[in-house]
Amino acid sequence: MRATGVRELLRLGANESPFGPSPRAIAAMSSQLERLAWYGDPESLDLRDALAQKHACDPEQICIGSGIDDVMGLAVRAFVAPGSLVLTTRGTYPTLNYHAIGYGGTLAFADYRPDGTPDLDALLEIARGRRPSVVYLANPDNPSGRFLPAAEVARFYQALPHDSLLLLDEAYADFVGNADLLPPAFEDRLIRMRTFSKAYGMAGARIGYGLTSAANVRTFQKIRLQYGINRNAQVGALASLADAEFRDRVVAETARARADYYALAAELGCGYIESRTNFVCLDMQSAQRAVRVVNELLKRGVWIRKPGAPPLDRCIRVSVGTVPMRAAFARALRDVLAEVPA
Amino acid sequence: MRATGVRELLRLGANESPFGPSPRAIAAMSSQLERLAWYGDPESLDLRDALAQKHACDPEQICIGSGIDDVMGLAVRAFVAPGSLVLTTRGTYPTLNYHAIGYGGTLAFADYRPDGTPDLDALLEIARGRRPSVVYLANPDNPSGRFLPAAEVARFYQALPHDSLLLLDEAYADFVGNADLLPPAFEDRLIRMRTFSKAYGMAGARIGYGLTSAANVRTFQKIRLQYGINRNAQVGALASLADAEFRDRVVAETARARADYYALAAELGCGYIESRTNFVCLDMQSAQRAVRVVNELLKRGVWIRKPGAPPLDRCIRVSVGTVPMRAAFARALRDVLAEVPA
Numbered sequence: 001m002r003a004t005g006v007r008e009l010l011r012l013g014a015n016e017s018p019f020g021p022s023p024r025a026i027a028a029m030s031s032q033l034e035r036l037a038w039y040g041d042p043e044s045l046d047l048r049d050a051l052a053q054k055h056a057c058d059p060e061q062i063c064i065g066s067g068i069d070d071v072m073g074l075a076v077r078a079f080v081a082p083g084s085l086v087l088t089t090r091g092t093y094p095t096l097n098y099h100a101i102g103y104g105g106t107l108a109f110a111d112y113r114p115d116g117t118p119d120l121d122a123l124l125e126i127a128r129g130r131r132p133s134v135v136y137l138a139n140p141d142n143p144s145g146r147f148l149p150a151a152e153v154a155r156f157y158q159a160l161p162h163d164s165l166l167l168l169d170e171a172y173a174d175f176v177g178n179a180d181l182l183p184p185a186f187e188d189r190l191i192r193m194r195t196f197s198k199a200y201g202m203a204g205a206r207i208g209y210g211l212t213s214a215a216n217v218r219t220f221q222k223i224r225l226q227y228g229i230n231r232n233a234q235v236g237a238l239a240s241l242a243d244a245e246f247r248d249r250v251v252a253e254t255a256r257a258r259a260d261y262y263a264l265a266a267e268l269g270c271g272y273i274e275s276r277t278n279f280v281c282l283d284m285q286s287a288q289r290a291v292r293v294v295n296e297l298l299k300r301g302v303w304i305r306k307p308g309a310p311p312l313d314r315c316i317r318v319s320v321g322t323v324p325m326r327a328a329f330a331r332a333l334r335d336v337l338a339e340v341p342a
Numbered sequence: 343m344r345a346t347g348v349r350e351l352l353r354l355g356a357n358e359s360p361f362g363p364s365p366r367a368i369a370a371m372s373s374q375l376e377r378l379a380w381y382g383d384p385e386s387l388d389l390r391d392a393l394a395q396k397h398a399c400d401p402e403q404i405c406i407g408s409g410i411d412d413v414m415g416l417a418v419r420a421f422v423a424p425g426s427l428v429l430t431t432r433g434t435y436p437t438l439n440y441h442a443i444g445y446g447g448t449l450a451f452a453d454y455r456p457d458g459t460p461d462l463d464a465l466l467e468i469a470r471g472r473r474p475s476v477v478y479l480a481n482p483d484n485p486s487g488r489f490l491p492a493a494e495v496a497r498f499y500q501a502l503p504h505d506s507l508l509l510l511d512e513a514y515a516d517f518v519g520n521a522d523l524l525p526p527a528f529e530d531r532l533i534r535m536r537t538f539s540k541a542y543g544m545a546g547a548r549i550g551y552g553l554t555s556a557a558n559v560r561t562f563q564k565i566r567l568q569y570g571i572n573r574n575a576q577v578g579a580l581a582s583l584a585d586a587e588f589r590d591r592v593v594a595e596t597a598r599a600r601a602d603y604y605a606l607a608a609e610l611g612c613g614y615i616e617s618r619t620n621f622v623c624l625d626m627q628s629a630q631r632a633v634r635v636v637n638e639l640l641k642r643g644v645w646i647r648k649p650g651a652p653p654l655d656r657c658i659r660v661s662v663g664t665v666p667m668r669a670a671f672a673r674a675l676r677d678v679l680a681e682v683p684a
Contacts, residue, residue: 002387011380020379029378033371036578037362037543038353045344066408066548069567095568102565201379204573206408223444225411226437230572231546236378 006301010328012319013303015142015279017201019253019322021236022246025202028239029232040231047234050241051209060214061186063221066206066228068171068193073099074220075191075210079165080105080133087132089118091309093142093169100134108132116144116273116281116312120156131161138169140176143307143317145275150182157182157190168192171208172277174199175251188213196233198278199250200240205233254278257320264330268337273315281307281315285342290316296336302329348643352670354661355645357484357621359543361595361664363578364588367544370581371574382573389576392583393551402556403528405563408548408570410513410535415441416562417533417552421507422447422475429474431460433651435484435511442476450474458486458615458623458654462498473503480511482518485649485659487617492524499524499532510534513550514619516541517593530555538575540620541592542582547575596620599662606672610679615657623649623657627684632658638678644671 001009020026048059055062065071072095080086082104088096090109097107108130110122118141127135137156140147157166170192173181182192195208207229210220240247261280265272271283284290290306293316297304304318321329343349362368390401397404407413414437422428424446430438432451439449450472452464460483469477479498482489499508512534515523524534537550549571552562582589603622607614613625626632632648635658639646646660663671 014381016381017379020376026375029375030372033368034362036371036546037359039356039358039539039545040548066567066570066572069569073567098568197381203381204378206382206570206572225408225415226440227411227545228408228548230408230548230575232574233572 004298006298009301009303010321010325011303012321012325012329013305014203015198015277015319016203017198017250017278018320018325019201019250021201021205022240022243024243024246025200025236025239029236032232032235036231038231039227040229040234042226044229044234047238050238054241055211056184057186057211058214060217061211063210063212063217063224064229065208065210065224066230066233067197068169068195068208069095070206070224070228071191071193071208071210071220072096072167072169074224075134075165075167076100076103076105077223078216078219085130085132086134086136087123087126087130087164088136089123089141091143091307091312092118092136093138096136096167105133112144112309112311114311115146116315117141117146118148120148120152124156124159127160127164132164134165134167135160136167136169138171140172140276142172142277143279143281143305144312145273145277145279145281147176147180147276150180153182160189162189164189166190171195171198174247175254175278176276177251186211186213188215191216196237196240199247199254200237201250202233202236202240205230205236207233207237254320257326260326261318264333268334278320279317280320281312281317283315285314287313289340289342290314292340293333293336296340297332300332300335302332346640348640351643351645352663352667353645354663354667354671355647356545357540357619357661358545359540359592359620360662360667361543361592363543363547364582364585366585366588367542367578367581371578374574374577378573380573381569382571382576384568386571386576389580392580396583397553398526399528399553400556402559403553405552405554405559405566406571407550407552407566408572408575409539410511410537410550411437412548412566412570413533413535413550413552413562414438414509414511416566417476417507417509418442418445418447419565420558420561427472427474428476428478429465429468429472429506430478431465431483433485433649433654434460434478435480438478438509447475454486454651454653456653457488458657459483459488460490462490462494466498466501469502469506474506476507476509477502478509478511480513482514482618484514484619485621485623485647486654487615487619487621487623489518489522489618492522495524502531504531506531508532513537513540516589517596517620518618519593528553528555530557533558538579538582541589541596542579543592544575544578544582547572547578549575549579596662599668602668603660606675610676620662621659623654623659625657627656629655631682631684632656634682635675635678638682639674642674642677644674
C-alpha cells in the first residue's frame, strides 16, 4: 500500500476470510481485552482440550503455534539437520522452503502435474531415490486449490521411505469437510497442520496447530516459544470452535463464491481450476498476461496475486470475497481483460 | 490453577501490569477485532515508524518480535553456533538459557553479588577468559529488581571482548526513565530489548522489539516468522505509544506500590531489595522458608513466585498490584508469616 499510494485496497490476495471471525469469537475477545495484561496459558490447555474433542485425539497430540508457519518452523528445526533434504512441489506454498534454507537444509522439487495438481508419483520417485528428511504436501493445495482424495494421500504416505516425515499442510481442510479428508492419524512420521486463519477468519490472530504423535509434540514443547501465543488468539480460537453454525455458513458461502468465480470465468472465456479452498485460479493463457492483469487490477485498487511457477504461472489467484467484493472484482476484471489482449 | 483447583488467583507472580493496557489501546484493538481476519503488516511499518520516533533512530534499526523471548531466540539463532558459549548470571531471567541450549550453545554463569546485583566484574572476567558469543544482562534485573547505572553498563559493554555480543534485556526500562538509561546506541555488538508486556500492560499480546544495528535487523528479518505478529498486538502497541499520559500514571503508581511493599516489609521485619521494576523481592531469611511462604500464600489464593538461585533464593518476589490487590497481599502475608516461623 505504501508502494502504490493506494490506501483502500480490495483485499483478495492473501486468502483471508471476507466473513471475519465468528461474532462469538469477537464478543469473547472483546470481553477479554482488559486481560491482555496477563500472559496467555503457555500450555493452551483449554484450547487443546477443545481441539482434542474436535479431532478425537489426546491433547498431548496437539501442538499450538502462532499459525501453521510457526508449526512448520518447529518441524524443520526438529527434523531437518544441516545438509539434509526437504522435498516439496515447485511453486506451492513456499514458507517451508524458507525454514528449510534457514536451518541449513537442501531443497528438492517435483513439478506440478500439467493440470496444477501436486504430482504424488513424481514426489514419490524423488523421495525413494533421495530419502528426504521431510516431504511437504499441501492438501488442498495453495496456490492451485486442487484437492487430492484421502485414499491417494494415504497411499502416498504409506509408500514414502520410512525415514521421511510427511508434513501435511491442511490449512484449507475446513472447506473440504471431514468425510473427504484423511482419517485421523497421530504418528511420528506424519504432522498435519491446521489453522484458524482461513475458515475461522482469524489470520491476524496467528494461531494454528499441528496434529501428530505425542512424542513429536513433546519435542516441539522443548523448542517452541513458551509464551508464544497471543492470549486473545487463544480466547478467539476457543470461541470459534464452539460456533459450528458460523463456520458452516462461511464454508457454504465460500462454495457459492467459487461458483461465482467459475461463472465469471465462463463469461469471460477464461479457463479456471476447480478449487476446494477459499480462492480460485483463473487462466490468463500466459504468464506475461497474468502479470499484466494483476498490475492493472492493482491500479484499480484490487489486490490479488498470481502463482510464480509453471504450469500455474499463467493463472491469477483470487480469494473469495463477499457478494459486493465479488461484484467489484468482476467489474474490474471485465475492464482489465478488455484492455489486456490475450 | 488446574493443579491447585483454585480458579480465582490473585496474580502477583508474573510481573504483569495490574493496570491493564491503555484505554486508548483497548479502544483501538476493540475497533479492529473484525479485521483480525486480515494478516498484520509483516513489516510492522507503522509501529516501527512510531518506535523510531520514540528512540530517535531509524525504523531499520528496529526488529519487532512476539515478545522479548522471540527477539532473544532470533539473536541466539543468528549468533550462537553449536558449541559456542553464552554467558549469563546464575538465577536471572532464564529464557535465554533455553534458547542457547536449544541451539546447541554452552552456558557459563557468573553469580550475583551478595546484594543480588548482577556482578559485572565477574561477568567480565569470565568473558575475557572464555570469549562468549553472547553475554546476557537484564537491567533492571529480574528477579532481583536491581538497576545498574548507565555508566557502569557502558563501561562493561566497552570492556567486553570485541567478538562478544551484549544482549541487554531492558524489559523493565520504562519504569526507569530515559535519563538514567544507557544512551541510544545501535551497534552490531549490542542488542537492546524492550517490551509492551510490562509498563504498557500487554503481556498477553506478545509484542516486543530489539534495538540494534540495521545489519543485525536485516539478519533477523531473514529468519523471523514473516507473519509472526498478531495484528491486534500491532494496533494496541501503536495506540499505547501515543498514550504517554497513561504510561506515566502506570509508572508513578508502580513506584507507590513498591513503596507500599517496602513499608510492609518494614512492618513485618523483613529485608527487601530496592527495585526499579514492577516487582519487589522480600527477604524470608532462608530458601526453605521462602518456599513455604509461597506455598502457603497459594493456598490462600495468592500467586507469587520466588527466585531459584542464591543469594536471591531466600526471597519471595511479588509483583506490583493495584491498591486493593496490595491490601489483599499484605493481609495474606501477615497471616502466613504469623504461621511460618523464621
